[in-house]
Amino acid sequence: MSGDKTSGEDNDTMQDTDNAAMLAVLERQRSVFTAARPEPLALRRDRLDRCSRLLKDNAEQLAAAMSADFGHRSRDQSMIVDILPSLGLLDYCRKHLSQWAKSDRRRTIFPLGLLGGKASVRYEPKGVVGIVSPWNFPVMLSFGPLAQALAAGNRAMIKPSEYTERTSALMAELFARHFAEDEVAVITGGPQTGQDFCALPFDHLLFTGATSVGRHVLHAAADNLVPVTLELGGKSPAIIGAGADIARAGERIALGKMLNAGQICLAPDYMLVPEALEDQAIAAVTAGVTAMYPTLLANDDYASVINRRHRDRLVDIVEDARAKGAEVIEVNPAGEDFTGTNGNKLPLTILRNVTADMKAMQDEIFGPVLPVKTYRSIDEAIDYVNAHDRPLGLYWFGQDRAEQERVLSRTLSGGVTINDVLFHISMDDLPFGGVGPSGMGSYHGVEGFRTFSHARAVYRQPGLDIAGMAGIKPPYGKAAAKAIAKAMGRPTG
Structure with a gap:
């Protein structure tokens, strides 16, 4: 869901956060993250639980803040579109965490598996995740990516929008009560803070907002080779x-x-x-x-x-x-x-x-x-x-399955809802993201956990001299010639 679509009214009351102060928070989070590894899954669950308690205990305050920021916004709507989806995704991540965190066993090339070689992928936390959230759903689009970043074992820094100033300030206050700053930190400030935030050397950055701004975010992150997930918009x-x-x-x-x-x-x-x-x-x-x-x-x-x-x-x-x-x-x-x-x-x-x-x-x-x-x-x-x-x-x-399939197979979009609108984002088990100008990467589902994880390849070699047996260890000779000929589909005699 998109973010700051206009330059908005002037927001001079929100004080910018100094760039050096943000960098200090990031470095502190990364230092504590490194020292604490490996953290048990129980600690990740505890962080998800603390997020849930924060939301449940302060839902009315958050709804009131959002209404004040908008000039008017229905309390029930805020509950339905901001609070409840956030709680749902937190619960979904908690339920699936054990399964997601398991290593995947992968195939080895023949005949290494027969000889005792083993290959696997470990899903490990990246470190510190930056989250830039927009004004249109300021709670849901902060807590949604945060849930999956925490489930993946990361620390997080959140930069909410200055256009929902009261909501942003309240979230900063609430997170400070429930989390140490080296776990989750909320950074408030105006456009300059946002620009500086996106240029920090995070281990991953997720931005939700306008396509035009997303291009600048990608440029800023590129200087530090920060992997980026962009949740943008477009004409749906x-x-x-x-x-x-x-x-x-x-x-x-x-x-x-x-x-x-x-x-x-x-x-x-x-x-x-x-x-x-x-x-x-x-x-x-x-x-x-x-x-x-x-x-x-x-x-x-x-x-x-x-x-x-x-x-x-x-x-x-x-x-x-x-x-x-x-x-x-x-x-x-x-x-x-x-x-x-x-x-x-x-x-x-x-x-x-x-x-x-x-x-x-x-x-x-x-x-x-x-x-x-x-x-x-x-x-x-x-x-x-x-x-x-x-x-x-x-x-x-429509009801015509052939026409439905024609539309699906001949178009490309971030997601699709058939015979309704919006509902595909409410499915926690479906990835949410755009394609091309509407976004890059996705979260929700197992895809979100993997977005914020590093897929680390691990191969375990048996004690046998595999390189010598395969003919790939110098000095090269008949064994190497035979291996090459066999791989090329040529006679080996």
């Missing part, structure tokens, strides 16, 4: 197939687009619908919004856009589309006046007749604006998706 399409249940598809797309006011990297960014079904699809999305949010401005269930600058950017996207010929449909069930409020809430705006020159079709929207593009055949829809950057998510609605 929702494709309505010819045989889809339109009412159900519209409701589910509405839910995904309105959740967190569309500020989700996996939100359906635009709809692709058959020409003949466009009116029905728009009506279905409208009906879905109306049923879930009969009012918006004073509705506790509906989140605010994060800040005024982000809101203005979304308004500009709509006005740009209008000026270039799009039909603008505002889904405002109660007919409320959004221009006369001091808040940053926005209704869902559907855009018809969109064209490639519109801002709405160029960059990830990250808010409650939904362009609709029509197609005449499923191959035309597939070609449109393939002509653009590979998205983080792809959603297809």
Whole structure:
């Protein structure tokens, strides 16, 4: 899920953390990590348990902080999308830790196995993991990667977003109560702190945020050859197939687009619908919004856009589309006046007749604006998706298995949900990540544990003179010639 999509409002109240101080924390963590090896799995479980207790004991405080940072955010939504998924992934990691941490036995080349040679892979902690988390889901996107970094046996430093200043400060306070600084440290500060943080010589760095920022993160990490996992975003399409249940598809797309006011990297960014079904699809999305949010401005269930600058950017996207010929449909069930409020809430705006020159079709929207593009055949829809950057998510609605397989086999995206949106990220056992501009690497599932582990190859040689028997020890002679001829498939006589 994506991070800082705009430059946001000025956040001058959050004091930057000195680069030397961050480096000192990293060096302390690495020193203690090295001295403590090997640590028992019981200690990793204890750290996961402490994370769970931290969340359970302070869930209400965290939800309140997130609401204050957003201007308004539903307490129930924060529980559902930030607290509970974090607890679920922590529990999932704890349950599977023993199995994940086992060495994998691997095959040896013939005939070494028969002679007593053994090969295996050990999954060992890398050391200190840096985690840069965004503002849109500040708790879940801090605790999710942290759970897997701790399960893999690492220490961690977290840099949360300055745009959710209260939440970041609260997390720093809570982690300091539950963890020694050489186990988990939260680093607060503004953009300069973020830049300096990404340039530290971590053993692994995970960044969740905008694609444009991800490029800078990758450059910063390259100077220290730090391996990087990038969780970015992109324009995730929702494709309505010819045989889809339109009412159900519209409701589910509405839910995904309105959740967190569309500020989700996996939100359906635009709809692709058959020409003949466009009116029905728009009506279905409208009906879905109306049923879930009969009012918006004073509705506790509906989140605010994060800040005024982000809101203005979304308004500009709509006005740009209008000026270039799009039909603008505002889904405002109660007919409320959004221009006369001091808040940053926005209704869902559907855009018809969109064209490639519109801002709405160029960059990830990250808010409650939904362009609709029509197609005449499923191959035309597939070609449109393939002509653009590979998205983080792809959603297809329909019942035709052949069409479903055609979409899956001819497109490429970070993940897919069939007949709904967003849900693939909620599956703890599935890897979550992007591809190309939507990301690099993944976490969740065993893949997350391995992301934060070093796969260390170990080969145990028997006491026999294997090199001599194989003819690979000088001086070379008949044994070497015979071995080469046999490997090349030539006569050995």
